[in-house]
Amino acid sequence: MNASPIAAGSTVAKRRTPPIIGVLAVQGDFATPADAALSMWLGADGVFVGSGIFKAENPAKTAAAIVQATTHWKNAAILAEVSAGLGEAMKGIEMRTIPESERLSNRGW
Amino acid sequence: MNASPIAAGSTVAKRRTPPIIGVLAVQGDFAEHLRMLETLGAEGREVRLPADLDGVDGLILPGGESTAMRKLLDRWDLVKPIKALAKRGAPILGTCAGAILLATKIADGDEPVLSLLDVEVRRNAFGRQLESFETSLVMEGLGNDGRSRTIQAVFIRAPEIVKVGPSARAVATLEDGRIVAARQGRILGIAFHPEITGETGVHRWLVTEALAAAL
Numbered sequence: 001m002n003a004s005p006i007a008a009g010s011t012v013a014k015r016r017t018p019p020i021i022g023v024l025a026v027q028g029d030f031a032t033p034a035d036a037a038l039s040m041w042l043g044a045d046g047v048f049v050g051s052g053i054f055k056a057e058n059p060a061k062t063a064a065a066i067v068q069a070t071t072h073w074k075n076a077a078i079l080a081e082v083s084a085g086l087g088e089a090m091k092g093i094e095m096r097t098i099p100e101s102e103r104l105s106n107r108g109w
Numbered sequence: 110m111n112a113s114p115i116a117a118g119s120t121v122a123k124r125r126t127p128p129i130i131g132v133l134a135v136q137g138d139f140a141e142h143l144r145m146l147e148t149l150g151a152e153g154r155e156v157r158l159p160a161d162l163d164g165v166d167g168l169i170l171p172g173g174e175s176t177a178m179r180k181l182l183d184r185w186d187l188v189k190p191i192k193a194l195a196k197r198g199a200p201i202l203g204t205c206a207g208a209i210l211l212a213t214k215i216a217d218g219d220e221p222v223l224s225l226l227d228v229e230v231r232r233n234a235f236g237r238q239l240e241s242f243e244t245s246l247v248m249e250g251l252g253n254d255g256r257s258r259t260i261q262a263v264f265i266r267a268p269e270i271v272k273v274g275p276s277a278r279a280v281a282t283l284e285d286g287r288i289v290a291a292r293q294g295r296i297l298g299i300a301f302h303p304e305i306t307g308e309t310g311v312h313r314w315l316v317t318e319a320l321a322a323a324l
Contacts, residue, residue, distance in 0.1 A: 045140065071135050071181060072157055 031056065031089040033069030033082050040073035057087030128319040131156040131165035133191075135181035137173020137206060141304040142312075149309060151316045159190040167200045167319030170207030172265070172302055175232065178206055179222050188223060195225050200295035200318035202311065208298035209268050216271060226298045227274030228291045234269030234300075241265045243306070248290055249280040251310045261308045262289070262301035269300060295322060 030036075031052040039047050047070055049063075056062035065082040072078040100106060130146050132139045134155035146153035146169075156162055168191065170178075182188050195201055203211040203226070210222045214229035235242075243263045252258035270288040273279045281290035281299070289300040295318050303311040 067177075067181075068184070075157070 031062075031092075032086075033065045033079060036066045036069040037073040037079055040070060046070065052090050055090035057089075062086050062089070127152045128166040128316055128323060129154055129164060130315065130319060131162055131168045133168065133170050133178070133182075133187075133207070135185070135187075136177045137171040138302070138304065139169075139171045141302075142169045142171050142204075145304050145309065145312045146316070149312055149316055151312075151319070156187075158185055159187060162187075162190050162194055165194065165199065166323045167315050168194060168202070169315065170201065170203040170210050171304075172205030172207060175206040175209040175222075178210060182210070182222065191223060192225065195223075195296060198295060198322045200297070200315050200322060201225065202315045203296075203298045204302055204304065204311075205265065205267055205300060208270070208300055211296060211298045212270075213274065214272070226291060226293050226296045227276035228270045228288075228298060229272035229274075230268045230298075230300075231271050232268050233266050234271070234287075235264055235267050238266055244283070246281050246283060246289065248310070250292065251314050258310050260303060260310050261306040262299075262303060263305055264289075264301045267300045270298070 030039075030047075030049055035052070036047045036049070047066070049066055053059050053063045053066065065086055068082040069079055072082075095103075127150055129152045131154050132142045132146070134157050139155065143153040143155070154161060154165060156165070156168070162168070182191075191201070201211065203209075208226070209215060209230050209232060211224075211226040212228050212230040213221050213224045213226065215221055216229060216231040219232075241264060243261065245259050246262050247257050247259050249255075249257050251260065267289070270279070270291050273288060273291050277291045277293040279288045279290070280292045280297075282288050291298050297311075297314070299311065
């Protein structure tokens with residue numbers, strides 16, 4: 001939890017047998033097609049995106065773009081094309097502004 | 110056609126370059142198929158755009174989610190070039206969702222995608238994820254001289270072939286008689302996953318057919 005995308009990625013890459021259906025879930029700040037492509041570069045077999053889509057200005061367009069970016073993660077031209085005109089991405093929330101009781105590490109225990 | 114794995118191996122050795130097998134990589138478990146091809150000495154190539162199909166000797170349509178694959182095939186104009194590849198006589202193997210893409214008819218109203226295999230399939234015919242199972246079954250045309258061979262098969266939210274048309278032939282059934290593999294020339298559709306059990310027979314068949322088609 002709270003691991004950086006790069007740390008999570010290298011854990012995936014180090015496994016000798018990657019998961020058949022692997023999901024690299026990056027907590028927070030996963031909001032753009034570029035984030036999806038970066039996860040794939042880091043060794044993920046797939047990506048799982050929640051609020052990055054629902055809190056985007058254009059959720060449907062953002063979702064479609066993230067799907068295309070996951071398939072074409074190595075193709076810079078396609079990444080640029082699908083990343084254009086998406087509107088505002090989900091905004092991150094600064095940790096210090098989240099009350100202690102609302103943090104995932106404390107919620108539900 | 111119908112050559113033994115050893116014959117296939119020596120054919121590979123005789124060619125200056127190994128056969129190139131494309132694996133549709135828009136979604137699904139394409140990585141497992143690529144690993145399998147590597148162990149057999151064939152060159153696997155990820156196919157995401159029509160240009161990726163240039164020069165391939167055969168193609169695998171992997172398992173995954175058939176509706177997602179259909180959308181991505183349409184989005185990147187892959188349907189026509191895959192049909193053209195089949196017309197040139199290149200072998201195509203479709204597993205699970207890949208078999209749904211090959212079928213001429215999909216039960217419950219969905220339009221067919223590639224219409225290369227004269228069968229009707231029903232999606233998710235064996236129940237949900239929890240009902241996934243592994244079994245051994247006899248498949249026709251995989252062994253030496255085209256004989257039957259027993260293989261390990263994993264069914265994960267698998268489709269069923271509910272009807273085989275006059276141009277195709279059922280080549281594997283479960284004990285209860287449900288059809289899980291059908292073939293039409295060099296097009297083979299199977300409901301299960303052979304790529305995750307260490308089973309090499311199905312992929313050997315594809316590589317052998319690819320070499321035969323390329324000669």
